Amino acid sequence: MAQQKSILKLKGTIGGITFYKSKDGYLAREKGGVDASRIANDPGFARTRENGAEFSNAASAGKLLRDAVRVLGKDASDGRVTARLTQVMAQIKNMDEANARGERHVGEGMAKDEAKALLNGFNFNENAVLGAVLYTPFSVDAATGEIKIVSLNPQNDISLPSGASHVVLKSGFASINFLTGESEMTVSAPVRIATNAAEQAVSLKPATAPAIEGTHFYLLSIDFVQSVNNADYSLNNNSYNVLAIVGIE
């Protein structure tokens, strides 16, 4: 077995050579592992294939949710949102008690209150989570999707990034059917407030409720912009923007 003598303790694979740490120290060897066709056909790998099928369902469910809210989320997401959402969807898929192993489905698991609790509060941008940006309480109307903030003073109630001249708030009301793959989202008109504005009430109400049957998601979006000559410019590649799930029915 080849051993690493270099001062650089490598882990991972480079050019077909795998570097790893074992109880015997840092070692190197050729890529090993099982053959792809065996995983696809060997009865011994049935468990692996079942898990692959379920993982596929979880990843697709994550994409369905991200696609559904893309109109709000395109300016408020981090580079790991796909992985984080897949992780949550895999946990929800595990809550499916109706189907056999390998056939468990996010759509079935989503019916559970625990599943909704798991996804509620999900932040699409881990660099700007809602709880660390907005400090004032708000309410969500499950029938209309309206989000109300009784009193919002930007200077006191929002963590303002330097350079921001205005904050733009929007709400989203999405209905997603994870069994059929259908989704629809309606969005409120944006409320644009100067960062030095006086205390005020805010109402974010989508024009209509989504028509399709499915799990209802309520989302709050907060964008920061710098206004120059009546044109709004995003700050620092949108890294301060917030999009979070604030309710699920």
Added chain:
DNA sequence: GTCCAGATTCGATGATAGCA
């Protein structure tokens, strides 16, 4: 040599059995 655009690859997510 540097820059840019487009193309390609990587990594993260979970569970699994076998190989070195």
Added chain:
DNA sequence: TGCTATCATCGAATCTGGAC
């Protein structure tokens, strides 16, 4: 003991080729 393959997805990182 730890890596490999499978599954889907996509942003980030890296690579490649052409222009200057």
